[in-house]
Each structure stands twice: as structure tokens, then as C-alpha cells.
Amino acid sequence: MDSKSLRPLVAIVGRPNVGKSTLFNRLVGERRAIVEPTAGVTRDRFILPVERLDWDLRFDLMDTGGIGIVDRQDLADSVEMQVMTGLEAAALVLFLVDCREGLCPLDEEVARMLRRAGAQVQFIANKAEGQEAERNLLEFSALGFGPPLAISAQEGKGLTEVWQALEQALPPASAVEEVQEALRIAVVGRRNTGKSSFVNALLGEQRVIVSDVPGTTRDAVDIRLQWQERPVVLVDTAGMHRRGKVANAVEYFSLTRSDHAIRRAHLTFLFLDLTDHPAKMDQELGRTIQDRYKPVVIVGTKADLVPDLNPKAFAETVEHFFPHLRGAPIVLLSNVTGKGKDRLMKLAFQLKEEGGQMVPTGELNRVVETVFQRLRFRGGRGGKPRVFYATQLRAHPPTFLLFVNRKELFEKEALRAISRELRKRLGFARIPVRIVLRERLRSPSKKG
Known part of the structure; x- marks a missing residue:
């Protein structure tokens, strides 16, 4: 003891x-x-x-x-x-x-x-x-x-x-116990996709109410546990559904707390029911995860109910419905048999480690220069987008500050291309990165 x-x-x-x-x-x-x-x-x-x-x-x-x-x-x-x-x-x-x-x-x-x-x-x-x-x-x-x-x-x-x-x-x-930062995972998905069953399977006890009635779990409950002697905090997020169908204030605040859970987690598990087709609400959840710059694992649940499932076909379905989450790892899970549980948790720790990396400034600037040479942005009437210097502000998510000539020259498509290249070249293939632009101040004598 x-x-x-x-x-x-x-x-x-x-x-x-x-x-x-x-x-x-x-x-x-x-x-x-x-x-x-x-x-x-x-x-x-x-x-x-x-x-x-x-x-x-x-x-x-x-x-x-x-x-x-x-x-x-x-x-x-x-x-x-x-x-x-x-x-x-x-x-x-x-x-x-x-x-x-x-x-x-x-x-x-x-x-x-x-x-x-x-x-x-x-x-x-x-x-x-x-x-x-x-x-x-x-x-x-x-x-x-x-x-x-x-x-x-x-x-x-x-x-x-x-x-x-x-x-x-x-x-x-x-x-006194030593400090060890817990891995924080937001467990999100539509109602009745098996989130609470997954939490209970990890705990080995029924801490969260599990029911066939959709929407049983209304609160975003933080549950602390040890997985292979490493601390984890699971946020068993209330089931989400369309805002237009919010029945009362309790349901509304459940939606708000789900978004808050995604914000404060290291990463997100997006639960999709393999016995049903992805819905618009699933796509909206995916976009929320993307907007919060969170790594995500797409989890196909109830795999035991679909024994003849083709994993490749499911991956194609995910790519079709969630193009904005391209590159996210996919795990097929059965809460009944436990299949997929260990792989899912191992992935979570890997993603946390990847998202916590800090890139040396010299290396980052060399990569940024290579990226801009490869992308070969064309100049319009206002000039060509240029970057003078880059530095990493933080991890979780990896956030890069780029000092540029004019921010308005960096259109959304250009930023997406820069982000893709940085992720590929800096080891963040499965981790979303955030780019912050700041115009370099010029002395009055150099202003046009």
C-alpha cells in the first residue's frame, strides 16, 4: 500500500x-x-x-x-x-x-x-x-x-x-506524491454511441450510468484513473445532438460543457456508431474538434454488432464525411469484448507526446524557408506573401508565430497549405498545428 x-x-x-x-x-x-x-x-x-x-x-x-x-x-x-x-x-x-x-x-x-x-x-x-x-x-x-x-x-x-x-x-x-501530469481525453459523440460503456470498461466498474435510452449522461463528468500506471482523466461528455432539438436548459448546458471539455483536453475521442451512418451532428462535432486544434482518434463503436465490417470501407466513409480530419487515426472498438481498447489508449499517449514537442527555432526557420520555396506563392496586386522569422509559442497545440510582410496576403488556402507542409516536415502528421501571423514592424523611413 x-x-x-x-x-x-x-x-x-x-x-x-x-x-x-x-x-x-x-x-x-x-x-x-x-x-x-x-x-x-x-x-x-x-x-x-x-x-x-x-x-x-x-x-x-x-x-x-x-x-x-x-x-x-x-x-x-x-x-x-x-x-x-x-x-x-x-x-x-x-x-x-x-x-x-x-x-x-x-x-x-x-x-x-x-x-x-x-x-x-x-x-x-x-x-x-x-x-x-x-x-x-x-x-x-x-x-x-x-x-x-x-x-x-x-x-x-x-x-x-x-x-x-x-x-x-x-x-x-x-x-508526498510526485507530480505526474495526467493525460486529459475528451470523449465525445452523439447520444448512445457507447461513451459511458467505454469509460466503465476502462474503470472495471460502473461509475457512469449506461442505458439504451439516448442522452442518459447529461453532465460532463471528469473521471480519474490509472492506465498501465499512468494517470488519465476521462471526460465522459454528454451526448450531443442538433441545437435545434435542444429540449430544455439542461440539454443546452450539456452542449456547452461538451465544447468546454474539448477545449481543456489534450486530445479527443470522436465516437461513431458502426451500426448507423454518420450524421450532420457528427460532422459538426468534427469541425468543433478542428476549430479547437485538438488531435483526434475516430472511434468506430459497437464493432461486435458488425462482425462482417470492412475496415477499409469504414476508413473511406470517414474520409468522405470528415475531410477536415484527414490523417486522424481510426480504431474499431467493442466495449463488450474489449477489442480495440488497448490500441486506443496507446494511441492517446502517443498523440499527447507528439503534441507536446517543441521545435528548436533554428530548425523551424529552416523548415519554414523550405516550405515557402516549395509552395511558390504568386504575388498579386498587393505583393507576394513572405515570412521573415518563425518561432514556436507553445505546445498542445503546437502554435507557431510567423512574422510576415502583410497578413492580408495570407489567404485561407495558403494557410492550409503552409499548415499541411509544417505538419508533414516537423513530425506533426497526426497533430493539428496553429499558425499566428504578425506583421513585422518597419521603421518610418522604410514605410512607403
């Missing part, structure tokens, strides 16, 4: 603009949270794993929205709810105040909230640079949390004391 515990959560809490995101970035070791002088920039909870084995620490760190934001009341309520949710889950709260400004009513409000929550608190006074800031330190004893640790997150001063406090308050790293 594994005796390791879940990762403890450490929440950074305070009023707006006391330096929570700056401290967050210091502790994480990279700039991940947006740092702005404008109060209220961080509106959502932002959580990242931290591993500092030199301090024997392994935990999750949360940057919260500032308490007391009043730019929009609906956002203020949402942010404070996010903060309270974080406090409920936190093993330790880093309560941050601003030494330069000294004690203010919002600090007292945060202190009251922390006392009501019964949270374990480490009190920290940030921006402790200069004599005035040192004098202001004395004011904070009125909050009832003892003397604060004086730090400057911006300059990196006092962080050793913060790490020492964390080490004393949290369990040792050896007692």
Missing part, C-alpha cells in the same frame, strides 16, 4: 497589489503569474507544483485573486469565492501585506477572513525596502498573527526565511 499523501496546498492571500504574484513567481522559480501594478490583475486561483528537494519540500502553490476588488462587483464576488475555496483546501496560508503602504482596512478584512477559516497562517510583510517600510512593520502586530517575516519578493530578499517556514509547516518531500 502506498503511504504517500496528497500534495499539500499552500495559498498566497492578501489584498490587491501587495506582491502575491511576484512572490508566487519567486517560489515557483519562473514567471508564470502575471505581475502588474494594477490592483486585481489576478482574478482566478492559479496553481502550480513546487519541488524544492534542497528544502525537502514538495507542494502545490496557489496565487489567489486579491480580496477587496471593486472594479466590477460580479468579478469581486467571484474572486472572493475563489479565495475562500482556496482557504478551505490549503494546508498553509501565506498572508501577505505591503510594508510600504502600511496597515490598511483591507488587511484587517483579510485577517478576519483567515481567522474565520481557521487557517494555519504564516504572516509575511512584502516590499520591506527602506527605513519607512521598516517603521511600518510595527503596525502589523495589531492583526494578531505575531511579527511578520520581512521580505522583498521583487529583490529576492528574505526568501530563505520563507523556505524555512514552509519546511517547518509542511510534510517532508519523501512523504
Whole structure:
């Protein structure tokens, strides 16, 4: 039996603009949270794993929205709810105040909230640079949390004391599970195509209601599991059908949540019933997957009911109905016999790995140059499309920024051709890529 515990959560809490995101970035070791002088920039909870084995620490760190934001009341309520949710889950709260400004009513409000929550608190006074800031330190004893640790997150001063406090308050790293990012799969398809049966087959238990009545699963339920000792999150998406046939608000929100599931997944399984012909709704789902730049596996379900099925004929049907998903792998699946299940999951991990690749900038620019030489774009009245420089912005999906002469010269067909060539030459044959165009700024002396 594994005796390791879940990762403890450490929440950074305070009023707006006391330096929570700056401290967050210091502790994480990279700039991940947006740092702005404008109060209220961080509106959502932002959580990242931290591993500092030199301090024997392994935990999750949360940057919260500032308490007391009043730019929009609906956002203020949402942010404070996010903060309270974080406090409920936190093993330790880093309560941050601003030494330069000294004690203010919002600090007292945060202190009251922390006392009501019964949270374990480490009190920290940030921006402790200069004599005035040192004098202001004395004011904070009125909050009832003892003397604060004086730090400057911006300059990196006092962080050793913060790490020492964390080490004393949290369990040792050896007692905490390591982070391993789960593969997130959106399972989508029309109603009654076997999605819930597939989820249950992977789990080995009936966690999702399975029925012959179409539309039994209305919520997009996240289910965590281990597949060959690797973490997976399956989103068993509510069955989809035409918007014109939405019966009520529950069905409408099921459609919305299905789209949201596709957005936040690494890849998508599109379930098609082999006993029925693809319908317009299947094609619309395919286009949604394409619009979200998600890798997809076309899954033909209920293969046990069609024993004489010709796989080649099914592949031709898929190519006819889903030309926009050309190149997507196809798997025939039977939830009854289990045939196709292992191949499907192996494909999913392969696609995640392929979609997570980052291409070195030098290699990318050489490939882009080759692509443009091969495509030989013709110039119209406005000139010929040209690219000066390319870089990869992110993975999942692979997103490439191209600095070009004029964006309007890159028509849709040209972008599709560039995308096809990049996928083929960069190892993304089964992965959609996203292209972002930006015009290169020219100096005033060179403008026409």
C-alpha cells in the first residue's frame, strides 16, 4: 500500500497589489503569474507544483485573486469565492501585506477572513525596502498573527526565511506524491454511441450510468484513473445532438460543457456508431474538434454488432464525411469484448507526446524557408506573401508565430497549405498545428 499523501496546498492571500504574484513567481522559480501594478490583475486561483528537494519540500502553490476588488462587483464576488475555496483546501496560508503602504482596512478584512477559516497562517510583510517600510512593520502586530517575516519578493530578499517556514509547516518531500501530469481525453459523440460503456470498461466498474435510452449522461463528468500506471482523466461528455432539438436548459448546458471539455483536453475521442451512418451532428462535432486544434482518434463503436465490417470501407466513409480530419487515426472498438481498447489508449499517449514537442527555432526557420520555396506563392496586386522569422509559442497545440510582410496576403488556402507542409516536415502528421501571423514592424523611413 502506498503511504504517500496528497500534495499539500499552500495559498498566497492578501489584498490587491501587495506582491502575491511576484512572490508566487519567486517560489515557483519562473514567471508564470502575471505581475502588474494594477490592483486585481489576478482574478482566478492559479496553481502550480513546487519541488524544492534542497528544502525537502514538495507542494502545490496557489496565487489567489486579491480580496477587496471593486472594479466590477460580479468579478469581486467571484474572486472572493475563489479565495475562500482556496482557504478551505490549503494546508498553509501565506498572508501577505505591503510594508510600504502600511496597515490598511483591507488587511484587517483579510485577517478576519483567515481567522474565520481557521487557517494555519504564516504572516509575511512584502516590499520591506527602506527605513519607512521598516517603521511600518510595527503596525502589523495589531492583526494578531505575531511579527511578520520581512521580505522583498521583487529583490529576492528574505526568501530563505520563507523556505524555512514552509519546511517547518509542511510534510517532508519523501512523504508526498510526485507530480505526474495526467493525460486529459475528451470523449465525445452523439447520444448512445457507447461513451459511458467505454469509460466503465476502462474503470472495471460502473461509475457512469449506461442505458439504451439516448442522452442518459447529461453532465460532463471528469473521471480519474490509472492506465498501465499512468494517470488519465476521462471526460465522459454528454451526448450531443442538433441545437435545434435542444429540449430544455439542461440539454443546452450539456452542449456547452461538451465544447468546454474539448477545449481543456489534450486530445479527443470522436465516437461513431458502426451500426448507423454518420450524421450532420457528427460532422459538426468534427469541425468543433478542428476549430479547437485538438488531435483526434475516430472511434468506430459497437464493432461486435458488425462482425462482417470492412475496415477499409469504414476508413473511406470517414474520409468522405470528415475531410477536415484527414490523417486522424481510426480504431474499431467493442466495449463488450474489449477489442480495440488497448490500441486506443496507446494511441492517446502517443498523440499527447507528439503534441507536446517543441521545435528548436533554428530548425523551424529552416523548415519554414523550405516550405515557402516549395509552395511558390504568386504575388498579386498587393505583393507576394513572405515570412521573415518563425518561432514556436507553445505546445498542445503546437502554435507557431510567423512574422510576415502583410497578413492580408495570407489567404485561407495558403494557410492550409503552409499548415499541411509544417505538419508533414516537423513530425506533426497526426497533430493539428496553429499558425499566428504578425506583421513585422518597419521603421518610418522604410514605410512607403
